[in-house]
Amino acid sequence: MTTGRRGLQPRKQPRQARAELTRQRILTAAAHVFAEYGYAAGTTNRIAERARISIGSLYQYYPNKDAILAELLTRHLDAGGDAIRSRQNEEQPDSFEEIIRGFVRAVIENHLDDPQLLRVMMEHGPRSPELFEKITRHERDRVVYTQELLERHPEVRVEDTHVAARLVVSTVELIVHQLIAAPGSIDTTRLENELVAMLTRYVTAAPGGAGGVERPRDEGRAPGGPGARPS
Amino acid sequence: MTTGRRGLQPRKQPRQARAELTRQRILTAAAHVFAEYGYAAGTTNRIAERARISIGSLYQYYPNKDAILAELLTRHLDAGGDAIRSRQNEEQPDSFEEIIRGFVRAVIENHLDDPQLLRVMMEHGPRSPELFEKITRHERDRVVYTQELLERHPEVRVEDTHVAARLVVSTVELIVHQLIAAPGSIDTTRLENELVAMLTRYVTAAPGGAGGVERPRDEGRAPGGPGARPS
DNA sequence: GTCTATACCAAGATAGAC
DNA sequence: GTCTATCTTGGTATAGAC
Incomplete structure (x- = not known):
């Protein structure tokens, strides 16, 4: 039949x-x-x-083009969150440097798939309030998490953990975006090492040490000072 | 009459x-x-x-919309270049930290006028090859300049000055963009101090020191390792 | 040299056949 | 459930009056 x-x-x-x-x-x-x-x-x-x-x-x-981008971005954010959470559970490295390294590595890995796409998503897309909310929330979570990390760890020496946390989170995210997607791309291992070095030194060096922050604030710097131009 | x-x-x-x-x-x-x-x-x-x-x-x-954006961006880049060049001529600070500070401050001042606009320009616009060329060239110049700076200065301890220069340039540019335009904006003086601290420590700390880079490379990390997800 | 009105086009989105 | 053909919209750019 x-x-x-x-x-x-x-x-x-x-x-x-x-x-x-x-x-x-x-x-x-x-x-x-x-x-x-x-x-x-x-x-x-x-x-x-x-x-x-x-x-x-x-x-x-x-239903429309934005919905596609939205789902793409949602998946990326979720993947990033999962990666960090799983690292957090699996291993509990002792040195602070290793924690930073895990963080940096997670971000790098999450961007390796398609770096160009990620740039588009972060840059062009998020005009819809819903998307924007999602990104904002995600970043805030990471800042909070990082800040707790900074406060918990004894090696850390920073005045304002909140500012430091924002700086760390933004630096990792932005630099990885930029330098992985860049044309003359840097070797990822090297990038990881340099980034880790930079952040670790920043966060663990005692204030007032090499390049410390404890300098007199406000030495009369006014907006529109030297070097500024109308434009 | x-x-x-x-x-x-x-x-x-x-x-x-x-x-x-x-x-x-x-x-x-x-x-x-x-x-x-x-x-x-x-x-x-x-x-x-x-x-x-x-x-x-x-x-x-x-003649068209892009031309407007192009001129906007050209003015910004020129202003940035001028600011750095004028700083370079006016003062010759001795400590490396002061040099970095001048650099950071120039970038901050150049972004204070309208940070939102700058994000748009750097992010959305540069689809025209001419524009892209201009941006690329500008960034490359800055990297070269920074690299020379790193190589000239005795306090500096980095393995690869080129990579370090790229990292420094990108960090300043991106972080200033991001954190000045951010909603819960950070005080610019504080931002300056933290950024200077981070970069100075990174670039002047001896490798192998606190959070040094001299760790064994390539410990078998493969793309798609732990924490990676399909997406 | 500035305006209004409009041509033109590209892209998002839909209708309706199969 | 998938397709082709088409409608709709909105934005760039231009024509031509004043």
């Missing part, structure tokens, strides 16, 4: 699994397209083309 | 001065609009509206 099935048989239609696969295809395609063309020129048509589905099908899975 | 002038009199038409003023109005308006709406939503209509001229007039001064 060539057509062995009877019409009444349910035929086991892949309702969810297949759909989920298509969503994933779209996401992957979008990642490449955004990475290559940027947000504005990363059109839905291109995404659909790359995913090898029609534009109509695409809109059956996502 | 109410109409005292004869038709033949040249009437001293403000040919250049007035035009230059209008260009400046457009630029100022564009700065605000880009800062508020971002590049894509910063439409020429809005810019014209804000400059209180018609859209038609706007296009008599600039």
Whole structure:
């Protein structure tokens, strides 16, 4: 029998699994397209083309372009959070340097997949308030976490742990973004080492030591001072 | 005589001065609009509206939207270059920390005018190859300059001055961008001090010292190691 | 030299056949 | 559930009056 099935048989239609696969295809395609063309020129048509589905099908899975970017970014943030949390649980390194290293490494690994894409996501996309909220919240969490870390650890010598935490978090995130995506890319191992060195020295050196912060504040620096220009 | 002038009199038409003023109005308006709406939503209509001229007039001064952004960015870069060069000439501070401080301060001052705008310019705009070239060149110059600085100064202890220079330049630029534009803005003096402390300690601490870089490289870290996720 | 009105185009999103 | 064809929108840029 060539057509062995009877019409009444349910035929086991892949309702969810297949759909989920298509969503994933779209996401992957979008990642490449955004990475290559940027947000504005990363059109839905291109995404659909790359995913090898029609534009109509695409809109059956996502209501609009921003939703695609949003999910992409959500996954990235979640991955980042998971990475840090898992590190935190698995190992409890003793030296502060090792903690910083774990942090830096997690961020680097989370960016290795597609650095260009990440730049687009952080830079071009987040105009929707919902997205912005998500990013802000995520960053705040990391600052809080880092600040606690700084306060808990005896080696740490900083005046204001909050400011230091913000500096550390921003530095890691931004530098990794920038230097991994850069054309003349730096070796990631080297980048990791340098970043770790910089942050560790910053945070553990006693104030007043080499390059300490304890200098007289406000020596009359006014906005628009030397070197400033109208523009 | 109410109409005292004869038709033949040249009437001293403000040919250049007035035009230059209008260009400046457009630029100022564009700065605000880009800062508020971002590049894509910063439409020429809005810019014209804000400059209180018609859209038609706007296009008599600039051929297209990108040209406006380009000039905005050019002015910023030039201002930054000038600031650093003037510092370099005016004062020759002895301690390395003071040099770094001058550098950091120049960047901060150059961003105080309109931090939001700067983010847009660096992030959204540079799709045109000409612009991109300009930015790249500018950054490369700064890296070269910084690298020479590192090599000249005896206090400096880094293995690879090129990598260190890139790290320093990127850090200053990115962190200042980010933290000055941030909502819960940090006091600029504090930011300056912390940044200076971080960079100075990084660059002057002996390798192998506190948080030194001289650890065994490559301990088998592979891409996709622990903490990585598909995404 | 400034304006209004509009052409033109690209991209997002939808309708409706299959 | 997927497609093609098309509508809609909004933004850049221009034409032509004044």
